[in-house]
Amino acid sequence: MLRPSSSLLRRGHGPLWRNPTVRALIVQIVLFLALAIFIGFLVHNTLANLDARGINTGFDFLDRRAGFSIPQTLIEYTSNSSYGRTFVIGLLNTLLVSAMGIVLATVLGFLIGIARLSPNWLLARLATVYVETFRNIPLLVQILFWYYAVLRALPSPRQSLSLFDTFFFNVRGVVMPDPQPLPGFTATVWALLLAVVATVAFAVWAKRRQSRTGQALPVYWIGAGVIVGVPLAAFLLTGAPLEWTIPEMAGFNFRGGVNILPELVALWLALSIYTAAFIAEIVRSGILSVSQGQTEAARSLSLPGAITLRKIVIPQAMRVIVPQMTSQYLNLIKNSSLATAIGYPDIVAVFAGTTLNQTGQAIEIIAMTMAVYLVISLTVSFLMNLYNARTLMKER
Amino acid sequence: MPHKNKSLSLLTVAALGAVAATQASAATLDDIKNNGEIRCGVNAGLTGFSAPDENGRWSGIDADFCRAVAAASLGEAESVAFTPLTAKERFTALQSGEVDVLSRNTTWTATRDNSLGLNFTGVTFYDGQAFMVSKDLGVSSLDELNGATICIQSGTTHELNIADYFPANDLDYQLVTFDTPDQTAQGFGSGRCDVLTSDSSQLAALRLQLDNPDGAMILPERISKEPLGPVVRQGDSQWFNVVKWTLFAMINAEEMGVTQDNVDDMRDNPPNPNVARLLGKDGNYGEQMGLGSDWAYNIVKQVGNYGEVYERNVGTDSPLGIDRGINALWNDGGIQYAPPVR
Numbered sequence: 001m002l003r004p005s006s007s008l009l010r011r012g013h014g015p016l017w018r019n020p021t022v023r024a025l026i027v028q029i030v031l032f033l034a035l036a037i038f039i040g041f042l043v044h045n046t047l048a049n050l051d052a053r054g055i056n057t058g059f060d061f062l063d064r065r066a067g068f069s070i071p072q073t074l075i076e077y078t079s080n081s082s083y084g085r086t087f088v089i090g091l092l093n094t095l096l097v098s099a100m101g102i103v104l105a106t107v108l109g110f111l112i113g114i115a116r117l118s119p120n121w122l123l124a125r126l127a128t129v130y131v132e133t134f135r136n137i138p139l140l141v142q143i144l145f146w147y148y149a150v151l152r153a154l155p156s157p158r159q160s161l162s163l164f165d166t167f168f169f170n171v172r173g174v175v176m177p178d179p180q181p182l183p184g185f186t187a188t189v190w191a192l193l194l195a196v197v198a199t200v201a202f203a204v205w206a207k208r209r210q211s212r213t214g215q216a217l218p219v220y221w222i223g224a225g226v227i228v229g230v231p232l233a234a235f236l237l238t239g240a241p242l243e244w245t246i247p248e249m250a251g252f253n254f255r256g257g258v259n260i261l262p263e264l265v266a267l268w269l270a271l272s273i274y275t276a277a278f279i280a281e282i283v284r285s286g287i288l289s290v291s292q293g294q295t296e297a298a299r300s301l302s303l304p305g306a307i308t309l310r311k312i313v314i315p316q317a318m319r320v321i322v323p324q325m326t327s328q329y330l331n332l333i334k335n336s337s338l339a340t341a342i343g344y345p346d347i348v349a350v351f352a353g354t355t356l357n358q359t360g361q362a363i364e365i366i367a368m369t370m371a372v373y374l375v376i377s378l379t380v381s382f383l384m385n386l387y388n389a390r391t392l393m394k395e396r
Numbered sequence: 397m398p399h400k401n402k403s404l405s406l407l408t409v410a411a412l413g414a415v416a417a418t419q420a421s422a423a424t425l426d427d428i429k430n431n432g433e434i435r436c437g438v439n440a441g442l443t444g445f446s447a448p449d450e451n452g453r454w455s456g457i458d459a460d461f462c463r464a465v466a467a468a469s470l471g472e473a474e475s476v477a478f479t480p481l482t483a484k485e486r487f488t489a490l491q492s493g494e495v496d497v498l499s500r501n502t503t504w505t506a507t508r509d510n511s512l513g514l515n516f517t518g519v520t521f522y523d524g525q526a527f528m529v530s531k532d533l534g535v536s537s538l539d540e541l542n543g544a545t546i547c548i549q550s551g552t553t554h555e556l557n558i559a560d561y562f563p564a565n566d567l568d569y570q571l572v573t574f575d576t577p578d579q580t581a582q583g584f585g586s587g588r589c590d591v592l593t594s595d596s597s598q599l600a601a602l603r604l605q606l607d608n609p610d611g612a613m614i615l616p617e618r619i620s621k622e623p624l625g626p627v628v629r630q631g632d633s634q635w636f637n638v639v640k641w642t643l644f645a646m647i648n649a650e651e652m653g654v655t656q657d658n659v660d661d662m663r664d665n666p667p668n669p670n671v672a673r674l675l676g677k678d679g680n681y682g683e684q685m686g687l688g689s690d691w692a693y694n695i696v697k698q699v700g701n702y703g704e705v706y707e708r709n710v711g712t713d714s715p716l717g718i719d720r721g722i723n724a725l726w727n728d729g730g731i732q733y734a735p736p737v738r
Binding site for chain 1: 483484487488491507508511512513533541542543544545550551552555556558559560563569570571572573574575579582583586587588590629630631
């Protein structure tokens with residue numbers, strides 16, 4: 001926008017307002033000032049009006065006692081915690097369902113996207129039906145379907161469906177054993193970390209070796225073996241220091257064990273299945289964007305189909321897929337705010353719902369909630385852009 | 397010249413903002429008279445308080461109170477635009493001026509009265525938080541609810557009361573929080589929760605929505621005081637007085653025996669000076685509030701006195717069948733009491 005100011009110093013080429021650089025500068029200054037005054041006016045006006053109407057303002061409420069309880073808390077929370085804490089609890093619940101949704105939607109989406117291109121007639125048609133069904137039904141309706149039509153049809157706790165008498169499915173969700181680490185369990189955790197580091201190092205070394213000698217090593221199999229085997233060995237050597245609390249029916253509900261709320265399951269399934277339909281189309285378009293010649297060339301080198309897909313087609317398809325996936329991930333995160341329709345305690349239901357209503361400080365709370373979604377989205381966008389930069393075509 | 401256009405449109409927006417910001421917030425009564433109707437925030441569906449009946453007409457105590465305010469201020473009880481609101485939306489709707497009065501089974505608390513820029517004008521129904529359980533559970537008191545899952549409506553005082561009461565009595569519980577009363581009733585009906593909690597009057601209404609109302613019972617305990625009343629914006633004393641005295645007129649009318657049927661006779665031949673003052677035959681009590689002298693006559697003639705409105709909507713003749721209890725008049729064993737008109 002601004003050009004180097006050298007032309008600013010050159011006089012004698014007509015009046016100052018004829019100089020495009022000066023003109024651009026002045027317009028920008030005026031615009032900036034107008035915007036600043038406008039925003040300042042809005043803030044001042046809002047505060048003055050709130051004050052005139054006797055409505056509390058400010059962020060002091062964040063330190064006050066909340067006094068209500070929340071059904072799902074990933075970290076310690078009681079009704080004696082502060083309103084600020086309810087913000088964190090809601091945020092973590094939003095992040096939990098978003099992360100779970102992104103993982104499942106990605107896996108499902110890739111499988112269905114590839115299935116749509118399958119030469120198998122039935123598989124390809126089924127994938128088409130999936131995509132056309134789920135992306136054309138509003139997400140809210142799907143959430144309500146999973147919650148009211150599917151999960152509400154499960155039996156009451158006393159008549160739970162059970163799996164080996166350790167997993168129980170009922171109208172209140174899934175109850176499953178809760179692992180309680182005993183002393184000595186840390187060895188297993190360290191072994192796992194060590195195995196992951198070793199595998200990464202091995203993968204880097206194997207890649208260098210391959211580019212030097214042309215010989216490939218089975219990195220995936222060795223890596224998987226190390227990551228599973230080493231911690232398992234450490235776990236068994238230290239005497240399996242893990243205790244499982246098996247849920248038992250007592251009184252109204254199951255005691256012990258972890259309870260996964262049906263609200264979480266319904267929201268997770270609906271978000272994943274809905275977003276997967278879009279991801280499938282993105283994956284399909286990515287794969288189709290890779291020129292047919294690439295596959296033909298691979299075939300003429302007699303590369304097997306699986307390797308052609310994994311090493312030739314998908315890496316090139318990723319250049320088309322990744323930027324669009326970013327949008328889908330952002331949509332999924334923002335759509336998770338529909339949680340409030342079925343009572344899943346996400347940040348909108350807890351913080352912009354109950355906390356807002358109990359304190360009445362709508363402007364502060366809505367501003368904080370919007371800022372949270374903005375920060376989450378910008379972070380995801382940033383990470384995906386980093387990944388996208390890596391998948392770009394390397395010009396040689 | 398894209399830059400100039402942009403700054404021009406920004407200035408326009410700023411100017412519009414300035415106009416919107418300077419609009420007067422006082423003189424609600426004048427605005428209402430100009431518009432010819434009052435905008436009343438009510439519950440979207442709570443039998444006995446405010447719910448559309450089979451003809452699509454809003455009925456219930458809260459809806460009738462809106463009509464009483466319209467009768468007093470406009471002389472026409474049906475000049476009401478009803479706005480259904482959820483518990484979460486209600487205060488914002490009133491603060492932002494979307495409704496003129498909120499008559500939506502709202503509990504009067506210190507926070508709501510003092511920090512939201514709102515004023516409660518009185519109590520139309522004295523209530524308390526109660527608990528409904530399925531009869532199959534074989535539970536007869538609150539102490540036996542240890543470990544129960546409880547359905548509750550978000551944005552209510554109930555959320556706070558429960559977090560006070562259960563820990564103090566060493567009871568474990570799990571909450572399922574929904575946005576609307578209907579959702580809580582569905583959750584209870586489908587077995588998602590063992591217990592449904594709300595104001596006892598609301599539970600009586602929600603019980604009727606269940607597939608098998610006789611299978612559920614309301615436990616005898618009340619764990620809180622829930623005085624439900626109408627709310628107006630702070631800073632408009634005239635309107636505050638109109639809404640406040642609408643309820644007082646209804647209570648006074650019941651105390652004096654003025655009913656929808658006999659109000660014409662009573663006005664023509666007042667049996668005593670109290671009735672003459674209430675019905676505008678003596679003094680200028682309506683004019684003092686900026687209303688006509690027939691303000692109270694219109695309320696009783698078109699809507700009824702407090703007792704009539706109560707019996708019609710929630711009383712023993714209605715499907716809810718709630719006894720007057722503490723909502724009876726002060727001289728009849730209850731605590732409904734209104735200052736005199738004089």
